Amino acid sequence: MSKYILALDQGTTSSRAILFDHDGRPCHVAQQEFRQIFPQSGWVEHDASEIWDSQLAVARQVLRENGVPASEVAALGITNQRETVVLWDRASGEPVANAIVWQDHRSAAFCDSLREQGKGALFQKKTGLVVDAYFSGTKLKWLLDNVPGVRDRAERGELAFGTVDAWLIYKLCGEHVADVSNASRTLLFNIHTMRWDEELLALLDIPASLLPRVVPSSGVVGNTRAELFGAAVPIAGIAGDQQAATFGQACHHPGMAKNTYGTGCFMLMHTGREAIASSNNLLTTVGWQIGDRTDYMLEGSVFNAGAAVQWLRDGLGIIRSSDEVEALATSVPDTGGVHFVPAFSGLGAPYWDAYARGTMVGISRGTTAAHIARATLAAIAYQSADVLEAMQRDAAIGLTELRVDGGAARNDLLMQFQADVLGVPVVRPMVTETTALGAAYLAGLAVGFWHSQAEIGAQWQVQKRFEPAMPEDERHARLADWRRAVSKARDWLQHD
Numbered sequence: 001m002s003k004y005i006l007a008l009d010q011g012t013t014s015s016r017a018i019l020f021d022h023d024g025r026p027c028h029v030a031q032q033e034f035r036q037i038f039p040q041s042g043w044v045e046h047d048a049s050e051i052w053d054s055q056l057a058v059a060r061q062v063l064r065e066n067g068v069p070a071s072e073v074a075a076l077g078i079t080n081q082r083e084t085v086v087l088w089d090r091a092s093g094e095p096v097a098n099a100i101v102w103q104d105h106r107s108a109a110f111c112d113s114l115r116e117q118g119k120g121a122l123f124q125k126k127t128g129l130v131v132d133a134y135f136s137g138t139k140l141k142w143l144l145d146n147v148p149g150v151r152d153r154a155e156r157g158e159l160a161f162g163t164v165d166a167w168l169i170y171k172l173c174g175e176h177v178a179d180v181s182n183a184s185r186t187l188l189f190n191i192h193t194m195r196w197d198e199e200l201l202a203l204l205d206i207p208a209s210l211l212p213r214v215v216p217s218s219g220v221v222g223n224t225r226a227e228l229f230g231a232a233v234p235i236a237g238i239a240g241d242q243q244a245a246t247f248g249q250a251c252h253h254p255g256m257a258k259n260t261y262g263t264g265c266f267m268l269m270h271t272g273r274e275a276i277a278s279s280n281n282l283l284t285t286v287g288w289q290i291g292d293r294t295d296y297m298l299e300g301s302v303f304n305a306g307a308a309v310q311w312l313r314d315g316l317g318i319i320r321s322s323d324e325v326e327a328l329a330t331s332v333p334d335t336g337g338v339h340f341v342p343a344f345s346g347l348g349a350p351y352w353d354a355y356a357r358g359t360m361v362g363i364s365r366g367t368t369a370a371h372i373a374r375a376t377l378a379a380i381a382y383q384s385a386d387v388l389e390a391m392q393r394d395a396a397i398g399l400t401e402l403r404v405d406g407g408a409a410r411n412d413l414l415m416q417f418q419a420d421v422l423g424v425p426v427v428r429p430m431v432t433e434t435t436a437l438g439a440a441y442l443a444g445l446a447v448g449f450w451h452s453q454a455e456i457g458a459q460w461q462v463q464k465r466f467e468p469a470m471p472e473d474e475r476h477a478r479l480a481d482w483r484r485a486v487s488k489a490r491d492w493l494q495h496d
């Protein structure tokens with residue numbers, strides 16, 4: 001009897017592999033970081049071969065170190081950094097260029113021109129996304145237009161494009177497929193017809209022969225090549241990391257929401273079986289498809305959250321580890337009037353300003369490192385408050401609690417402040433590996449390891465609940481000050 005599901009969590013900075021048991025408990029984790037490549041300002045690349053090598057290595061490591069033969073693994077689930085573009089040669093299976101990462105802004109000027117031509121509404125209607133360099137489509141166009149020979153080879157049908165799920169699956173079993181949640185982040189996929197959209201492909205000049213077949217998030221797409229793990233394992237669950245975390249947090253019903261505090265912050269609210277168009281600069285995205293049923297989400301993507309804490313550590317040197325920020329911030333009662341807008345790479349939802357840059361205001365002669373640390377944590381919470389406010393307007397739903405996960409969700413001061421500025425309870429679960437858990441659940445449901453969403457929903461348990469304690473008038477005054485600070489950070493860079 002198979003005892004485990006193996007989840008592969010291919011993140012922006014590291015590849016992880018986690019074995020989950022039948023109770024949804026993570027039994028063992030293996031993790032490997034890989035290179036971040038910054039060829040010029042605003043560009044971020046990965047070597048797709050390093051993504052594959054590190055992912056394979058940690059998967060083998062987690063099995064070996066636990067003495068688990070592949071025959072005891074019922075299925076494999078895959079979750080991944082989203083939007084990142086991989087382009088490879090179908091025959092050799094080798095990438096033809098470095099992967100362009102979701103954080104990369106090289107196609108910002110092209111996105112400006114699309115919006116100036118009035119195409120923003122068309123893309124939003126069909127894909128649920130805003131026209132922004134964050135998404136895959138304009139990155140793929142950049143590769144076709146700028147890497148010598150690539151467009152000709154693409155037109156001859158020699159190349160394959162994929163989001164990172166598709167790349168890993170191609171290497172694992174030779175199939176060229178992506179799941180609906182990843183496809184819905186490309187600017188090329190119609191989230192209503194659930195197909196690649198010919199009109200959008202033509203606008204971005206992308207040959208359809210490059211595209212993967214789109215499959216549901218739960219279901220067997222192939223078996224891993226037997227030589228990889230010693231036996232073939234069915235690949236049965238696939239989802240982008242933020243959608244997987246939403247599934248792992250058991251946000252299975254309309255009105256439930258989670259926020260993941262990692263490098264960035266991604267809040268997703270389940271909106272049911274209808275795609276709700278945002279009127280407040282949020283994204284409408286596919287959560288997952290199980291059988292014929294598709295569940296949709298509203299998403300607010302904040303580009304810099306934990307990254308601001310890393311900057312305190314690596315840029316300013318005022319803390320030695322991310323964990324230290326909590327004690328430093330707690331050593332003062334407030335920020336002393338300081339506001340920090342960590343728009344290092346522009347602002348995501350709900351501002352979508354590629355030209356904003358990091359800004360600190362309200363500094364006085366009495367400002368200390370502790371005030372800056374506290375303002376940094378506050379900024380993470382305020383950015384999420386901006387997103388939740390937009391979400392509640394779009395969905396016309398009052399949130400009853402926000403489920404949280406990700407590295408910075410360990411920080412109790414931040415979580416309490418988050419509850420205070422949202423005016424909504426914040427709840428941290430026992431298992432915080434929710435991204436990998438979500439992929440494991442999707443895979444396990446497909447092979448009968450688990451039998452229903454109700455069964456897996458019952459496994460979710462609270463570790464700690466943070467109740468809002470800030471008076472309403474104070475909450476509104478603080479958010480008003482934050483938004484004044486944001487206005488100072490906006491549109492700072494000169495446009496091309």
Ligand SMILES: Nc1ncnc2c1ncn2[C@@H]1O[C@H](COP(=O)(O)OP(=O)(O)O)[C@@H](O)[C@H]1O
Pocket residue numbers: 011012013014261262263264305306307308309310322323324325326406407408409410411
């Ligand atoms: N105690 C903490 N307080 C605030 N931020 C933290 C804390 N611990 C980790 N972080 C931040 O969380 C991020 C790491 O979280 P993780 O979920 O692993 O991110 P990712 O998946 O984006 O790499 C880092 O940016 C780090 O600075």
Ligand SMILES: O=P(O)(O)OC[C@H](O)CO
Pocket residue numbers: 010011012013080081082083102240241242262263264
């Ligand atoms: O790899 P993460 O956890 O930083 O997540 C990245 C997101 O998927 C980007 O949209």
